[in-house]
Amino acid sequence: MQAFPVMRQGFGQRTQKPVQFVLGGGTYEELARWRDTLIDHVRENNPRLMALESNYNETQPQLRVEIDYERAASLGVTVMEIGRTLEVLLGGRNVTRYVDDGEEYDVILEGDRGSQNSPRALDNIQVRSARTGELIPLASLVTLSDFAGASTLNRFDRIRAITIEANLADGYPLGEALTYLEEAAAELLPEEAQTNVAGASRDFRQASGATAFLLILGALVVFLVLAAQFESLIHPLVIMLTVPLAMSGALLALLLSGQSLNIYSQVGLVLLIGLAAKNGILIVEFANQLRDEGQAFRTALIEASVTRLRPILMTAVTTMAGAIPLIISTGPGAESRLVIGTVIMAGVGSATLFTLFVVPVAYDLLARHTGSPGAVKRQLEEEIANAPSD
Numbered sequence: 001m002q003a004f005p006v007m008r009q010g011f012g013q014r015t016q017k018p019v020q021f022v023l024g025g026g027t028y029e030e031l032a033r034w035r036d037t038l039i040d041h042v043r044e045n046n047p048r049l050m051a052l053e054s055n056y057n058e059t060q061p062q063l064r065v066e067i068d069y070e071r072a073a074s075l076g077v078t079v080m081e082i083g084r085t086l087e088v089l090l091g092g093r094n095v096t097r098y099v100d101d102g103e104e105y106d107v108i109l110e111g112d113r114g115s116q117n118s119p120r121a122l123d124n125i126q127v128r129s130a131r132t133g134e135l136i137p138l139a140s141l142v143t144l145s146d147f148a149g150a151s152t153l154n155r156f157d158r159i160r161a162i163t164i165e166a167n168l169a170d171g172y173p174l175g176e177a178l179t180y181l182e183e184a185a186a187e188l189l190p191e192e193a194q195t196n197v198a199g200a201s202r203d204f205r206q207a208s209g210a211t212a213f214l215l216i217l218g219a220l221v222v223f224l225v226l227a228a229q230f231e232s233l234i235h236p237l238v239i240m241l242t243v244p245l246a247m248s249g250a251l252l253a254l255l256l257s258g259q260s261l262n263i264y265s266q267v268g269l270v271l272l273i274g275l276a277a278k279n280g281i282l283i284v285e286f287a288n289q290l291r292d293e294g295q296a297f298r299t300a301l302i303e304a305s306v307t308r309l310r311p312i313l314m315t316a317v318t319t320m321a322g323a324i325p326l327i328i329s330t331g332p333g334a335e336s337r338l339v340i341g342t343v344i345m346a347g348v349g350s351a352t353l354f355t356l357f358v359v360p361v362a363y364d365l366l367a368r369h370t371g372s373p374g375a376v377k378r379q380l381e382e383e384i385a386n387a388p389s390d
Contacts, residue, residue, distance in 0.1 A: 016165070016199045016200060017051070017165040017166055017167050017199075017200075018166075018167065018168055018174055018200045018201065018204075019049065019164070019165060019166040019167070019168065019174065019177055019178070019181070019200075019201055020163055020164075020165055020197055020198040020199035020200060020201040020202065021163065021164045021165075021166075021178065021181045021185075021195065021197060021201065022156050022161050022162070022163050022164075022195065022196040022197060022198050023035060023038070023161060023162050023163075023164065023185070023189075023193060023194070023195060024156055024157070024159045024160060024161035024162075024193075024194045024195075024196065025159060025160070025192050025193050025194040026160065026192060026193070027160065028056065028150070028153060028160055028162075031056065031160060031161070031162045032056060032058070032162065034162075034189050034190075034193055035054050035056065035162050035164060037188055037189065038164065038181070038184060038185060038188060038189065039052050039054070039164065041184055041188055042166075042181070042184065046180060047169070048168065048169040048172040048177070049166040049167075049168070049169075049172075049177060049180075049181075050166060050167045050168070050169060051165075051166060051167045052164065052165070052166045053164075053165050053166075054162050054163060054164050054165065055152075055154055055162065055163045055165070056150045056153075056154070056162040056163075057150060057151075058148040058149055058150055059148060059150075059151070060148065060149050060150060060151040061146065061148060062146075062147055062148070062149040063122075063144055063145070063146060063147075064144070064145045064146075064147055065086065065122075065142050065143075065144060066142060066143045066144075066145065067079060067082060067141060067142050068141055068142065068143070071140070071141055072141045075129055075131070075136055075141070076129040076130045076131025076132060077127050077128075077129055077130065077136060077141060078130060081127055081128070081130065082127055082138070082141065082142070085125060085127050085138070086125070086138075088109050088110060088111065089110070089111035089125055090111060091110065092108045092109065092110035093108065093109050093110070094106050094107070094108050095107050095108070095109050122138060122139065122142075122144060123137070123138075123139045125137075125138040125139075126138060127141070156196060156198060157196065159194065161196075163198055163199075164181075171258070173260065174200075174201065174204050175204065178197060178201055178204075178205070181195075182195055207263070211261075211266050214266070214270060215247075215266075215269060215270065215273070218270050218273045219240065219243055219273055222240070222243075222273055222274060222277055223236050223237075223240055226239055226240070226277070226281070230284070230285075230288070232370055234366050234367050234370045235284050235288070235363075235367060235370070237362075237366065238280065238284060238359060238362045238363050238366055238367060239277050239280035239281055239284055239359070240277060240280075241280070241358055241359070241362050242276045242277065242279065242280050242351050242354050242355050242358060242359060243272075243273055243276045243277060243351075245276075245350060245351065245354040245358065246272050246275070246276035246347045246348070246350050246351035246354070247269055247272060247276075247347065248350065249346050249347055249349065249350025249351070250265075250268065250269060250272060250342075250343040250344075250346045250347035250350070252346070252350075253342050253343070253345075253346030253347075254339070254342060254343070254346075257342055259338070259339055259342060260339075262339065264336040264337075264339040264340050265339045265340070265342075265343050267340060268339065268340045268342075268343030268344055268347070269343060269347075271343075271344065272343060272344065272347040272348070272351070275319060275344070275347065275348055275351065276347065276348070276351035276355075278315065279312045279315075279316070279351060279352055279355035279359070280355055280359045282308045282311055282312055283304050283305055283308050283312075283355070283359050283360065283363070284304075284359065284363060284367075286304040286307060286308050287300050287301050287303075287304035287305075287363065290303055290304060297368055298364070301360055301363055301364055302360075305356070305359075305360045309356070312352060312355065312356070313352070316348055316349070316351075316352035319344070319348045320344075320345045320348050320349060322344075323340075323341040323342075323344040323345040323348075324341070324345070325341075326338065326340055326341025326344070327341035327342060327345065
């Protein structure tokens, strides 16, 4: 359940499709066959991938020059001479440079463009024999054939590549589409075929990995801050147990409402780490204070849970109420506000519900044999007070 926003392009620019699946590893002819195999399979089995196309389109009329190597060798014409002649007359060759008035200019040798209007112009080209020095018609050494080729030959990560592009049907996650293409390519294509992603699909993959790292880093920072405050590793662990439960509630709300995990919901999940930990802090901190006053462990825990119930509910209700305008707002940007509001409301609600049950039980099981943050201070004060005076 993930999606990635694609920025709209300005007028005159080609809008990239969200699915950018790259095939690489062979010659362009092999890549074209692999592309056709994969596209035909997708069209037959997955209608949710729409408007399939590639950036390798054989629509450019071209001529293939096939050299008769035996005849060329018998007449003393080398393949290099044939290639260099075609390069000069049909393209152009930089032969030298000259300097005039302090400026350097390239000298390019090329054929007359006016005599190259048709493929038959190749019949007028002649090459010189290295053996006899005579001019020999090129048409007697080569065979011309028409074919349709691609106007551009693309590479990806320095290898020959063809990129397959597609649009997604409504409700079809980009991550699921990429996984489907990778599995289909592994099943249908030979082992030497390489796959990768580009464009919006590459950004999506990178953002997905960054999301997990961001959430883990946020939870770790909160845990370390709480550990420093409570002077314990057990108490922060009890508090942080509500964070995954709160995120589960937020993700469930996104799923039930038909929304996606995008950049806005990721912001909401990061905010939820602190909001979910707040309720556990109220219970654990007050229980520690009661234990510092000398109350028994179970009595302090029960009184802290009962006493802090009202503050927990009040802060939860006000936080959830603050998210309502985000959910019901309209106009430009309403979609992004809706996602953040849904995450906050559902996450805080589930965190509050689970806090009332999970935190007291976890505190009773894990923190029974731990001291409160003030225990060390009281012990030092008692030892100083009971120490014999000089």
